[in-house]
Amino acid sequence: MTTPLFGTLCLVGIGLINSSIARAARKHGLAGRIITIDASEQACATALELGVVDLAGTDAALAADADLVIVGTPVGAMASVGAAIGPHLKAGAIVSDVGSVKSAVVRDLLPHLPQGVHFVPGHPIAGTEHSGPTAGFAELFEGRWCILTPLPGTDQQAIDKVTALWQAMGSMIEIMDPQHHDKVLAVTSHLPHLIAYTIVGTANDMEGHLQQEVIKFSASGFRDFTRIAASDPVMWRDIFMTNKEAVLEIIQRFTEDLTALQRAIRWGEAETLEKRFTETRAIRRAIIDAKQA
Amino acid sequence: MTTPLFGTLCLVGIGLINSSIARAARKHGLAGRIITIDASEQACATALELGVVDLAGTDAALAADADLVIVGTPVGAMASVGAAIGPHLKAGAIVSDVGSVKSAVVRDLLPHLPQGVHFVPGHPIAGTEHSGPTAGFAELFEGRWCILTPLPGTDQQAIDKVTALWQAMGSMIEIMDPQHHDKVLAVTSHLPHLIAYTIVGTANDMEGHLQQEVIKFSASGFRDFTRIAASDPVMWRDIFMTNKEAVLEIIQRFTEDLTALQRAIRWGEAETLEKRFTETRAIRRAIIDAKQA
Numbered sequence: 001m002t003t004p005l006f007g008t009l010c011l012v013g014i015g016l017i018n019s020s021i022a023r024a025a026r027k028h029g030l031a032g033r034i035i036t037i038d039a040s041e042q043a044c045a046t047a048l049e050l051g052v053v054d055l056a057g058t059d060a061a062l063a064a065d066a067d068l069v070i071v072g073t074p075v076g077a078m079a080s081v082g083a084a085i086g087p088h089l090k091a092g093a094i095v096s097d098v099g100s101v102k103s104a105v106v107r108d109l110l111p112h113l114p115q116g117v118h119f120v121p122g123h124p125i126a127g128t129e130h131s132g133p134t135a136g137f138a139e140l141f142e143g144r145w146c147i148l149t150p151l152p153g154t155d156q157q158a159i160d161k162v163t164a165l166w167q168a169m170g171s172m173i174e175i176m177d178p179q180h181h182d183k184v185l186a187v188t189s190h191l192p193h194l195i196a197y198t199i200v201g202t203a204n205d206m207e208g209h210l211q212q213e214v215i216k217f218s219a220s221g222f223r224d225f226t227r228i229a230a231s232d233p234v235m236w237r238d239i240f241m242t243n244k245e246a247v248l249e250i251i252q253r254f255t256e257d258l259t260a261l262q263r264a265i266r267w268g269e270a271e272t273l274e275k276r277f278t279e280t281r282a283i284r285r286a287i288i289d290a291k292q293a
Numbered sequence: 294m295t296t297p298l299f300g301t302l303c304l305v306g307i308g309l310i311n312s313s314i315a316r317a318a319r320k321h322g323l324a325g326r327i328i329t330i331d332a333s334e335q336a337c338a339t340a341l342e343l344g345v346v347d348l349a350g351t352d353a354a355l356a357a358d359a360d361l362v363i364v365g366t367p368v369g370a371m372a373s374v375g376a377a378i379g380p381h382l383k384a385g386a387i388v389s390d391v392g393s394v395k396s397a398v399v400r401d402l403l404p405h406l407p408q409g410v411h412f413v414p415g416h417p418i419a420g421t422e423h424s425g426p427t428a429g430f431a432e433l434f435e436g437r438w439c440i441l442t443p444l445p446g447t448d449q450q451a452i453d454k455v456t457a458l459w460q461a462m463g464s465m466i467e468i469m470d471p472q473h474h475d476k477v478l479a480v481t482s483h484l485p486h487l488i489a490y491t492i493v494g495t496a497n498d499m500e501g502h503l504q505q506e507v508i509k510f511s512a513s514g515f516r517d518f519t520r521i522a523a524s525d526p527v528m529w530r531d532i533f534m535t536n537k538e539a540v541l542e543i544i545q546r547f548t549e550d551l552t553a554l555q556r557a558i559r560w561g562e563a564e565t566l567e568k569r570f571t572e573t574r575a576i577r578r579a580i581i582d583a584k585q586a
Contacts, residue, residue, distance in 0.1 A: 076563075100513075125513045129577075144512055174509070184506045187496055189513035195488055196514075198551045200573040202543070203480055205550075213477045215579045216467070219437055220393075220418045220482035221489075223580050224517055230577035233570035240558045240566055250495070251555050255548070257498075258491045262544050265533045270369075273533055277526035280493040284422075284523035286508045287516050 004032050005164055010066035011036045012081055014047045014056070015232075016127060017098045018072030019136030022052040024169040027138045037062050037085070046133045060084035068165070070122075071097040071109065076238035078105050082112030091116035094158045098124055100185060100235070102149045102178035104242035110151075118158035121149045123181065124171060125189075131232040142170030143291065149178040186246035190239055191254060194247070196228035197236070297325045298458055303359035304329045305374055307340045307349070308525075309420060310391045311365030312429030315345040317462040320431045330355050330378070339426045353377035361458070363415075364390040364402065369531035371398050375405030384409035387451045391417055393478060393528070395442045395471035397535035403444075411451035414442045416474065417464060418482075424525040435463030436584065442471040479539035483532055484547060487540070489521035490529070 009031035011018040018036070025031045035055040038044050044056035055062065063069055063085040071081050078099065089095070095113055099105045102121050110119055126144040128135065146166040150159050163173050176184075203214045203222065214222060240247055264272040287293050302324035304311040311329070318324045328348040331337050337349035348355065356362055356378040364374050371392065382388070388406055392398045395414050403412050419437040421428065439459040443452050456466050469477075496507045496515065507515060533540055557565040580586050 125510045127513070145510055147510070184503065184510060185513060187499065187503070188507050188510045188515040191495075192492060192514035192518055194554060195492060195518075195551070197570050197573055198554055199485060199488055199547060200576055201569055202484075202547045202550045204572055204576055205546075206480065210477065210480070214481050215576065215583050216585065217418045217438055217440070217477060217481045218580050218583075219585050220420070220478060221485035221521055222481040223586060224521060225485055225488075226573070226577040226580055227586075228514055228517060229570075229573040231570075233567050233574070236570050237563050237567040241561060241563055244558055244561075248555065248559060251551070251558075253498075254492060254495045255551070257495045258488070258544070258548070261487060261491055262541065265537055265540060265544075268534060268537075270530050270534055274526050274530040276494055277490055277522075277524075277529050279497055280490055280519070280522040281526070283493055283497055283508065284519040287511050287519055290508050290511075292509065292512050293516060293520075 005030045005161060006067040007032045008065045008067050009034045010063050010069045012069060012071045012085065013073035014038045014043050014133045015072055016131050016135045017124065018070060019047065019052055019133040020138065020140040021070060023136055023138035024141060026052065028168050030165055030168050035062055043133055050133060052133065061088050064088045064090060066093055069093065069095045074235045074238040075099040075101045075104055075242050079108040082109040086112035086114060089114060089117050094118045094120060094161060096120045096122045096162050098122060100189065100239050101243040102181040106151065106178050118155045120154060120158055120162045121178065122162060123147045129227050129230040141166065144171055145174055146171040147174050147176060147181055149176060149181050182243050182246045186243060186250045190243060190247050191250045193228055193231060193236055196225040199225050200229040298323045298454060299360040300325045301358045301360050302327045303356050303362045305362060305364045305378065306366035307331045307336050307426045308365055309424050309428045310417065311363060312340065312345055312426040313431065313433040314363060316429055316431035317434060319345065321461050323458055323461050328355055336426055343426060354381050357381045357383060359386055362386065362388045367528045367531040368392040368394045368397055368535050372401040375402040379405035379407060382407060382410050387411045387413060387454060389413045389415045389455050391415060393482065393532050394536040395474045399444065399471050411448045413447060413451055413455045414471065415455060416440045422520050422523040434459065437464055438467055439464040440467050440469060440474055442469060442474050475536050475539045479536060479543045483536060483540050484543045486521055486524060486529055489518040492518050493522040
């Protein structure tokens with residue numbers, strides 16, 4: 001029997017992502033013991049019932065034994081989580097997270113970590129529209145990328161251990177700086193979610209009978225947006241609050257592009273539309289080729 | 294052995310939808326003979342190779358034997374299709390179509406149909422991002438709605454026969470007027486596609502290395518849009534050219550809603566965002582309940 005990568009793995013917040021980590025860590029024998037700290041007693045009870053953790057509680061002092069802490073709360077809660085667990089962490093412990101924004105996490109969480117604790121921020125590019133501990137599954141990260149954004153000077157062994165964890169759960173690793181991460185994700189994730197929330201909201205505001213018809217005939221395109229727009233509202237509120245600049249810049253670009261197509265429709269510029277609609281097919285093919293479809 | 298609904302079924306244009314109709318009609322024994330007229334000799338050859346039709350050719354005179362003609366070309370081609378097949382149609386024949394816009398089809402196709410030919414425009418709310426005769430499958434319409442938009446005074450027997458065809462292929466039927474159809478579909482289908490084309494285009498215009506990263510990390514939301522944005526460019530060009538007014542109106546509403554969220558992000562109005570993101574979950578649930586997810 002091989003020694004697990006980590007003695008005690010402590011998951012702060014036991015939602016979709018962290019409960020999937022718990023399942024994958026159990027499945028692949030990556031931690032000697034898995035514990036969770038969650039502000040919700042209900043979530044703790046559910047995690048224990050599901051058998052995905054060995055110990056669960058609301059007390060931040062549970063982090064004292066942790067060799068690796070992974071914070072999986074909405075990014076707006078990072079500062080308070082840091083303040084709560086920071087004083088309990090042992091020297092040599094590694095702290096990571098799974099937040100969708102990285103600059104703000106570095107800003108909010110790092111100042112609370114004591115000397116001798118290593119910080120390796122992370123973001124698995126995986127998820128579903130479901131949330132909570134029951135929504136997780138061990139295979140969520142297989143074949144998906146996980147981005148790590150350690151600051152310069154971070155202990156290489158800590159980075160290597162976090163890398164090894166994600167690879168053991170089936171992920172590929174990419175290292176980048178937090179600001180670049182936030183710019184890339186503003187395009188690939190934050191804008192698409194904002195657009196989906198917007199379009200579903202626009203339909204939701206339709207007059208009564210038309211709204212019923214929108215639901216009835218949603219298979220014509222609309223329903224694909226409703227899946228994304230069913231994602232956790234608090235998590236997404238926090239993402240837009242903490243990645244404001246990058247998101248506002250990409251909204252601006254999007255709006256310019258939409259206005260150009262709107263104008264082409266108004267003036268009957270068929271060629272402009274056909275050209276634009278043809279270009280976008282190439283990206284779909286590239287995503288299929290990259291096995292991320 | 295029961296008599297098929299139609300003696301000769303003639304499919305004009307043998308793409309995703311019409312080749313799926315061919316397969317479903319064959320599977321359920323709905324037509325004595327299935328023929329296709331397609332401007333592309335290649336498509337005709339493929340349809341024959343696939344065995345989904347009994348006869349295929351580029352000559353509009355093939356429509357002479359048809360008891361039911363279904364036009365499945367891009368909506369911009371309806372006028373020329375009508376001019377080509379109109380003179381050949383026999384008295385009592387029914388003409389239908391599967392176009393995504395209905396007012397323009399009534400405007401462009403109907404004037405070419407001789408006295409004694411019945412016109413029952415239709416639109417199956419089903420599809421995939423793939424196109425061409427190889428992309429079709431017999432089950433495409435099962436559990437999906439098909440909207441029929443006959444004009445007042447249309448022969449009821451003709452409407453009933455087209456209804457029976459769609460029901461036999463597994464669809465539910467909804468009758469509405471063409472203008473109302475175009476308004477509903479502008480919301481459920483045309484706007485979502487335009488938005489998807491726009492956002493994929495915005496990403497496509499990113500600087501070189503960023504574009505590669507967009508593809509790599511597309512699983513975070515973006516890839517769902519690329520599927521829709523891989524739909525047939527000519528078909529979608531024609532939809533926006535022929536449903537201009539309804540589309541421009543809904544773009545305007547969408548832009549107002551996006552601007553409101555953009556402003557909430559800029560000014561840090563967390564509550565506005567959370568409220569909006571919570572409302573949209575209800576629509577997803579309604580679509581799941583309506584079995585259209």
